[in-house]
Amino acid sequence: MSTLEKDVKFDPPCHPRACAIQACIQRNGYDExxxxxxxxxxxxxxxxxxxxxxxxxxxxxxxxxxLLRLKMRQRAQGQ
Structure with missing residues (x-):
């Protein structure tokens, strides 16, 4: 099972990836x-x-x- 599969099946779904963002932001002085x-x-x-x-x-x-789709479009366009 891929990491994506594991994360989407996690309870709550995608939570490990949300936590990874928080950890990264804290590690990098809140520079998103x-x-x-x-x-x-x-x-x-x-x-x-x-x-x-x-x-x-x-x-x-x-x-x-x-909102997710809007954010994904914006990121694809480099905004």
């Missing part, structure tokens, strides 16, 4: 720009969570589905 890899990993997990469970599903670790 140094933790983009962790943010991308969380969004990847959340995207899979919504694909499997529908846009009305929720988990404390992920933004709402429509």
């Amino acid at each position: 720009s140094r933790c983009q890899k962790q943010v991308d990993a969380l969004y990847e997990c959340c995207n899979l969570f919504y694909q499997r469970n529908g846009d009305e599903a929720s988990t404390v670790s992920c933004p709402k589905a429509n």
